Amino acid sequence: MKIQKTLLALVIGSALAVGAAFAADAKKDAAPAKVAACCAKAAKDDKACGHPCCVAAAKESKNCEKCGGAGAVETKKEAKK
Ligand SMILES: [Zn+2]
Numbered sequence: 001m002k003i004q005k006t007l008l009a010l011v012i013g014s015a016l017a018v019g020a021a022f023a024a025d026a027k028k029d030a031a032p033a034k035v036a037a038c039c040a041k042a043a044k045d046d047k048a049c050g051h052p053c054c055v056a057a058a059k060e061s062k063n064c065e066k067c068g069g070a071g072a073v074e075t076k077k078e079a080k081k
């Protein structure tokens with residue numbers, strides 16, 4: 001009986017771990033877009049951020065996660081033009 005309980009605990013434990021991993025993934029996808037501070041500063045001056053990491057992220061239409069950004073780049077500016 002003791003072994004069965006241990007197995008059950010292991011199964012439940014791993015299921016919870018998988019669930020937590022999925023929840024983390026969902027959170028990532030649902031995270032609101034956030035422009036990195038350096039990029040926001042550059043955008044204020046109508047410039048593109050010069051950080052190589054930010055340039056690389058911008059190419060993928062993403063905010064630079066290295067500099068504190070998150071999510072996809074908002075394309076409002078391009079729509080205005
Ligand atoms: Zn930047």
Ligand SMILES: [Zn+2]
Nearest residue numbers: 053054064067
């Ligand atoms: Zn960056």
